[in-house]
Amino acid sequence: MSAATLFAFAAGALGSAGAALVLPAMRRPSGASPGARLLRALAAAGGRLAPRHAVAQADLAGRIAAAGHPAELGPRELLAAKVAAAMASGLLGGALATSAPGRLGPLIVVASPLAGFLAPDLWLARRAADRARRVRRELPTLLDLLRVAVEAGSSLPEALRLVGERADGPLAHEWRAVGRQVALGVPLAGALATMVERVPLPEVRALVAALDRARRHGAPLAETLAAQARDARFALARRVREDAARAGPKMQLIVALLLVPSVLLLVAAALAAALLGREGEVVPV
Numbered sequence: 463m464s465a466a467t468l469f470a471f472a473a474g475a476l477g478s479a480g481a482a483l484v485l486p487a488m489r490r491p492s493g494a495s496p497g498a499r500l501l502r503a504l505a506a507a508g509g510r511l512a513p514r515h516a517v518a519q520a521d522l523a524g525r526i527a528a529a530g531h532p533a534e535l536g537p538r539e540l541l542a543a544k545v546a547a548a549m550a551s552g553l554l555g556g557a558l559a560t561s562a563p564g565r566l567g568p569l570i571v572v573a574s575p576l577a578g579f580l581a582p583d584l585w586l587a588r589r590a591a592d593r594a595r596r597v598r599r600e601l602p603t604l605l606d607l608l609r610v611a612v613e614a615g616s617s618l619p620e621a622l623r624l625v626g627e628r629a630d631g632p633l634a635h636e637w638r639a640v641g642r643q644v645a646l647g648v649p650l651a652g653a654l655a656t657m658v659e660r661v662p663l664p665e666v667r668a669l670v671a672a673l674d675r676a677r678r679h680g681a682p683l684a685e686t687l688a689a690q691a692r693d694a695r696f697a698l699a700r701r702v703r704e705d706a707a708r709a710g711p712k713m714q715l716i717v718a719l720l721l722v723p724s725v726l727l728l729v730a731a732a733l734a735a736a737l738l739g740r741e742g743e744v745v746p747v
Contacts (some may be wrong), residue, residue, distance in 0.1 A: 527660045529589035530632055544582045551578025593632050594663055598698055600633045601665055605691035608637075613684050618673070619644035619653075636661055665694055 522537040535543075555574025559567035604625055611621035623641020626634045636657050643653040654670045669690050676686040 524659070524662070525583075525586055525590065528593070528662055529586050530593050530660075532586075532589055540582060540586070544579050547581050548575040548579035551575055551581075594661075596631055597633045597661055597663060598665060598694075598701065600629070600631045601669075602691050602694040602698060604629060604633055604637070605669075605687050605694060609684050609687035609691065612687065618683065619650055633661070665697060668693070 522540050526532075526535055526537065526540060552571070552575035555570045558574075559570040562570055607625045607629065608621050611624050612618065616624060619641050621641075622637040623645070626636070626638025626641060628634075640650075640653045640657050643656075644650050651674065654673065658667055658670055672686050672690055673683075675681065676683050
C-alpha cells in the first residue's frame with residue numbers, strides 16, 4: 463500500500479471522527495434506516511462535546527451573521543460542512559496523489575484536507591464582503607428616505623419599518639427587522655445593537671451612535687440623518703476612489719503577465735514565418 467493511499471485513509475478516518483464531533487444531536491424517529499440511526503448516534507455523541515467548542519461557535523456565529531445567515535446556516539452546521547469538505551478533499555487529494563510525480567503526492571494529500579476545511583470560511587468571507595458592499599451602496603439613499611419619513615411625522619422605529627418595507631437589499635431587511643422588533647416590545651436601543659452585530663460596519667456603528675446621541679441630547683433627528691447621509695456618501699466616494707486606485711496596478715500586472723507575452727509570441731511567429739522559406743528553409747539575410 464502506497465504512502466498516498468495511507469494518507470487518504472487517515473484523512474477519511476479523521477474526517478469521519480470530526481463529523482461526529484460537530485453534527486448536532488437529533489431525535490431518532492421511528493422507522494429510520496440503519497444508516498440514519500448510526501448518523502444520529504454519532505451526532506448525539508458529538509453533541510456532548512459542544513460546550514468545548516463554545517468559543518469557535520461564537521466566532522462562527524458572528525461571521526455567519528455578517529454574511530446574512532446564508533442558507534439558514536448555524537455554527538454547528540458550518541462546522542459540519544467544514545469537516546465534510548475536509549474529508550471529501552482529503553479523499554480526492556489521495557486519489558490525485560497516486561499519479562502525482564515525485565514528492566508532490568504527499569504534499570497534495572496533506573494540503574487537500576486543509577484546503578477543504580478552509581474553503582467554507584473563504585466562501586463565507588466573500589459573502590460577507592459582498593453584503594458589506596451592498597450595505598454601503600444602499601446606506602445614503604435609505605438615510606434620505608428615513609429622513610423624509612421622520613420629517614413626515616413618523617417615529618424612528620416606524621420610519622425604519624416603513625423604509626425597510628418599501629426598499630430592497632440587506633440594509634432594508636435589517637431596518638425592517640428593527641421596526642418589527644420594536645413593535646413587539648423590544649427596546650429600540652437593544653434592536654439597534656443587535657443590528658450592529660448583524661451588520662458590523664463602521665458606517666452602521668456611526669449611525670447607531672449618532673441616533674443614540676440625538677435621543678439623549680434632544681437634537682433634531684432629521685438633521686442628524688441628513689448629516690449621516692452626507693458622511694455615508696463621502697465615505698462611499700472615497701472607497702470607490704480607493705478601489706479604482708487599487709485596480710490600476712492589477713490591470714498593469716495582467717497586461718505584463720498575459721498581454722505582453724501574447725503579443726511577443728505573435729511577433730515571434732511572424733518573424734519565424736518571414737525567415738523560413740516555403741520549403742521550411744532559412745531565407746538568407
